Amino acid sequence: MLQRIPDRVDPWRLAEQEETLEGHLKLGSLPRLAPLLANADGEAAFVLTFGKDVRRRLVITLNVGAELILECQRCLEDMVLKVDSTVRLTPVRGLQEAEQLPEELDPIMLGEGEYLVIARLIEDELLLGIPSSPRHEQQNCNRQKSVKAHELPEAEPKEDNPFAILAGLQTGENDN
Ligand SMILES: [Zn+2]
Numbered sequence: 001m002l003q004r005i006p007d008r009v010d011p012w013r014l015a016e017q018e019e020t021l022e023g024h025l026k027l028g029s030l031p032r033l034a035p036l037l038a039n040a041d042g043e044a045a046f047v048l049t050f051g052k053d054v055r056r057r058l059v060i061t062l063n064v065g066a067e068l069i070l071e072c073q074r075c076l077e078d079m080v081l082k083v084d085s086t087v088r089l090t091p092v093r094g095l096q097e098a099e100q101l102p103e104e105l106d107p108i109m110l111g112e113g114e115y116l117v118i119a120r121l122i123e124d125e126l127l128l129g130i131p132s133s134p135r136h137e138q139q140n141c142n143r144q145k146s147v148k149a150h151e152l153p154e155a156e157p158k159e160d161n162p163f164a165i166l167a168g169l170q171t172g173e174n175d176n
Contacts, residue, residue, distance in 0.1 A: 005021050005023045005118065006118075007117065007118060007119065008115040008116060008117045008118065009021070009115060009116050009118065010113075010115055010116075011050055011058055011060055011091070011110070011115075011116045012058060012113065014050035015050040015051055015052055015058050015059075017050075018049075018050065018051050019049075019050050020047065020048065020049045020050075021046075021047070021048045021050075021118070022046070022047045023045075023046060023118075024043045024044065024045050024046075025043060025118075025119055025122055026042075026043055027040045027041070027043060027044060027066065027068070028040040028041065029119065030119060030122075030123040030126070032123055033068075033123050033126055033127060036070070036127075036130060037068060037069055037070060038069045038071045038078045039069040039078065040069075042066060042067055042068070042069065043066070044064055044065065044066035044083075044122055044126060045064070045065045045066070046062065046063065046065075046118075046122050047061075047062075047063045048060060048061070048062050048121075049061040053090075053105075057090050057105075058090060058091055059088055059089070059090050060088070060089045060090070060108070060116070060121075061086065061088050061089075062086065062087050062089065062121060062122070063084075063085070063086045064083065064084075064085055064122050064125050065082075065083060065084045065085075066082075066126060067081070067082055067083075068080070068081045068082075068083060068126065068129075068130065070130065070134040071134070072134060072135050072136045072141060072142075073133045073135050074135045074136065074141050074143050075136065075141050075142035075143040077136075077142050079134060079135070079136045079140075081129070081131075081134060083126055083129040085128075085129055087106050087125060088104060088105050088106065089105070089106050089107070089108040089121075090105045090106075090107065090108065091107075091109075091110035091111075091112075091114075092107040092108070092109065093109075093111060093112075
């Protein structure tokens with residue numbers, strides 16, 4: 001599953017070595033994510049980089065990419081959600097510490113010397129990328145027709161639409 005990468009790693013040791021880990025993870029092996037998917041056959045690709053920032057804080061940079069197949073909540077057909085997300089995480093021991101972090105860092109609950117479970121970290125990030133009510137883009141949704149009829153007047157301002165002007169001219173000609 002994880003090619004030559006252990007399930008859990010010591011992030012402090014890897015940060016000393018400025019290590020980068022790269023691998024793939026089967027979506028079906030993630031117990032919280034898999035039940036949310038219409039099809040859990042795919043994989044997530046990840047790159048984890050360990051290092052320290054100028055303040056000597058441990059920083060774990062995670063990039064995770066996956067194509068998640070979800071059920072569109074409008075038409076109930078499969079839809080593909082592309083996730084490509086990068087986060088910079090630093091370990092904290094509590095809420096107070098988390099609140100003091102600069103904006104570019106996200107907290108991860110991890111005690112001193114505690115190991116990092118790679119699959120759990122990746123699963124957390126993928127779960128964050130799933131909207132509470134996933135839907136196709138409107139033009140790609142299989143229920144687009146009924147929805148479009150309702151929303152079209154708002155979507156096309158008349159003044160800027162050359163076809164509207166043309167239509168107006170034609171109406172004028174017809175009147176004569
Ligand atoms: Zn749909």
